[in-house]
Amino acid sequence: xxxxxxxxxxxxxxxxxxxxxxxxxxxxxxxxxxxxxxxxxxxxxxxxxxxxxxxxxxxxxxxxxxxxxxxxxxxxxxxxxxxxxxxxxxxxxxxxxxxxxxxxxxxxxxxxxxxxxxxxxxxxxxxxxxxxxxxxxxxxxxxxxx
Amino acid sequence: xxxxxxxxxxxxxxxxxxxxxxxxxxxxxxxxxxxxxxxxxxxxxxxxxxxxxxxxxxxxxxxxxxxxxxxxxxxxxxxxxxxxxxxxxxxxxxxxxxxxxxxxxxxxxxxxxxxxxxxxxxxxxxxxxxxxxxxxxxxxxxxxxx
Numbered sequence: 001x002x003x004x005x006x007x008x009x010x011x012x013x014x015x016x017x018x019x020x021x022x023x024x025x026x027x028x029x030x031x032x033x034x035x036x037x038x039x040x041x042x043x044x045x046x047x048x049x050x051x052x053x054x055x056x057x058x059x060x061x062x063x064x065x066x067x068x069x070x071x072x073x074x075x076x077x078x079x080x081x082x083x084x085x086x087x088x089x090x091x092x093x094x095x096x097x098x099x100x101x102x103x104x105x106x107x108x109x110x111x112x113x114x115x116x117x118x119x120x121x122x123x124x125x126x127x128x129x130x131x132x133x134x135x136x137x138x139x140x141x142x143x144x145x146x
Numbered sequence: 147x148x149x150x151x152x153x154x155x156x157x158x159x160x161x162x163x164x165x166x167x168x169x170x171x172x173x174x175x176x177x178x179x180x181x182x183x184x185x186x187x188x189x190x191x192x193x194x195x196x197x198x199x200x201x202x203x204x205x206x207x208x209x210x211x212x213x214x215x216x217x218x219x220x221x222x223x224x225x226x227x228x229x230x231x232x233x234x235x236x237x238x239x240x241x242x243x244x245x246x247x248x249x250x251x252x253x254x255x256x257x258x259x260x261x262x263x264x265x266x267x268x269x270x271x272x273x274x275x276x277x278x279x280x281x282x283x284x285x286x287x288x289x290x291x292x
Contacts, residue, residue: 011192015191015192016190016191016192016197016199017187017188017189017190018167018168018188018189018197018199018200018203021164021167021168021188022164022167041163042163042164042167043163043164044162044163045161045162046157046161046162047223047225051162051164051203051206052206052210052225052226052229053162053164053202053203053204053205053206053207054164054203056199056202056203056206056229056231057164057197057199057200057202057203058199059199060197060198060199060202061199064198077193079193079198079233079236080198080233081232081233082230082231082232082233083198083202083230083231084228084229084230084231085202085228085229085230086227086228087225087226087227087228090225
């Protein structure tokens with residue numbers, strides 16, 4: 001794993017203790033997006049599948065982490081403003097959340113607006129996948145500010 | 147605290163381990179709704195306020211718990227199908243989530259549909275309050291099934 005991903009994982013575990021309690025690992029960051037996963041053990045519900053609250057928390061964290069990487073670990077504050085989540089299938093083995101990369105134009109616009117106004121917002125999509133099927137679809141509106 | 151609330155809290159801590167990691171307590175259940183709270187310690191973010199993922203997880207749990215109480219601890223399975231959350235203000239001291247009671251007509255309809263079809267769904271509203279201000283608004287669609 002790259003040093004940037006190790007720094008991201010350490011940052012999440014230190015600054016957002018729930019990420020440690022959930023057993024979150026930063027898996028990869030490439031052209032497809034940022035991947036975070038977590039075992040079922042600390043995240044199961046009364047039915048033995050992933051708890052919806054764990055899924056929404058990990059999706060939120062994955063969106064946050066993608067921005068942290070895309071913005072190059074700036075000192076910008078990143079917060080979530082709103083989100084919508086749809087639970088399509090139960091997650092039975094482990095949680096694997098993928099946040100898609102921003103396309104170049106969207107990222108450039110985000111950075112330009114942030115630089116000019118000190119504040120900008122962006123929509124991010126996160127999916128939780130299992131056996132190549134989409135189990136959860138999440139869309140979050142994140143705000144970047146000084 | 148009533149025995150039913152103690153049973154609910156024990157059930158959540160045993161069956162949904164994240165609720166224990168978040169330090170969730172079932173506070174009250176009366177005409178105003180079901181109240182669950184959790185300290186900031188295990189639930190803060192990098193800014194020292196409540197992590198959005200903790201807030202969404204606790205809102206989800208509070209909706210689930212309200213149904214558990216309203217349905218009288220039936221053997222019905224309760225799962226969440228979708229939700230939307232809006233973060234209006236940062237939560238600075240501790241998390242207090244309130245799920246409003248269902249009105250009598252909605253509850254009767256839910257039970258009747260569940261009995262007849264083995265499956266029914268219902269919208270629940272949860273708010274996270276601090277200093278008498280609404281910090282978070284959550285709406286979740288829950289499914290009750292055999």
